[in-house]
Amino acid sequence: MVPGGFGRGFVAGQGQFIGLVDLHGQQAGDFVAVSRGHVHEALSPGHTRRALGSLFFTVGGCLYSNHGRPMFRVVRDDADGRHDANVPACDPTRYSVEFGVQGHRNCLENLYEGLAEFGLDILDVPEPFNFFQNGPVAPDGRMRLADPVSRPGDMIVLEVLMDVACALSPCPQDIIPGNGLVVTDMRVIVSNTMIAP
């Protein structure tokens, strides 16, 4: 269990499955991963966009590393593709510059704490996939702010295609739409077999 607004690191091996569960619904979870063999090979939203030709992925599609290699395959998605891979992790400046709030918990530091033991600097924390975050496209290429549509217990399951170190931060954003203004807990499951409902 990862408490809402905090972060946890974990490892998974090639062939395993990672399940990320939005326990109470409407909670975005920032997720990053690096190769355990080479920590500068990282899960990359940008390379995934280029490979998929889309902002969004679908079940059966892969998520790619910055070396252009598939790192995960999406094998189950209760949120039906409504995830964001566009918004950088919230960090101290997200709150101090944009909302005048100092000392707010934030995903960047949560993810860094989760990965620090693998030798990463905070600048090495990759751009995140923000699972369950709802990032629809509005006309003229605008981003529309929206709350997640995920329901309690909704899960995304990733098949792990290379040995990885990961971190998950149930986003502490409680000021603008993104988590329904209420930050809640998530669960991480790492399993040797496909995770069933």
Added chain:
Amino acid sequence: MPLLLKHQAAEPLPAEAHITVAHGTAGIIRAHRGQFLRITDVAGGQPAGLVGFVADNLAEFLSPHHTRVFSNSYVLTLGMRMVTNLRRPMMVLGRDTTRRHDLLLPGSDRRSLDAAGLPEEQGCTEAMRAALAEAALQPPKLPDPINLFLDVTVALDGRLTVGAAPSRAGDTIICRVLIDTIFVVAGCASGVAPGERGGPLRVDVVNEL
């Protein structure tokens, strides 16, 4: 024409600078607060990868990702603030004859160009690393670039369409620079846009328009 401040700085703007970036390479140019950065596709059909490091702190840099969310826009449009990873405006896109740029895709690199069947082209990433090394600059990270003159359209369903190289000979962007910055400009193949022609880029830091 420096920024129109109520109390003008005692120091005038520093000297103007000009570089030409040959296809397949990257160049470095410094700009001070108040100067203009102008990037011109001399012959047309050449995208420009753009990275910028804050001159007195290379760990702060131009970020396409923070730029998108700062303006709630997937695409770069006229008047948008281009911000750093610390959400400070580095410059503003003030003039733009092409209106086709990209904030979403990574820069090309050796792997992506090989995969695209372009083994003879140089990657944006490698060209920038080489230019930084030659200038004895060691930033802690090479960030993702803003891809100028790369036409990526975002559909309502999230699909990305890369159009043919959009810039014609002489197409230009001009930005008013707000933070003293070391810019790296790469003139490399994108590996994703049809119709690129591989010409030089002209990069000017000027005090007058």
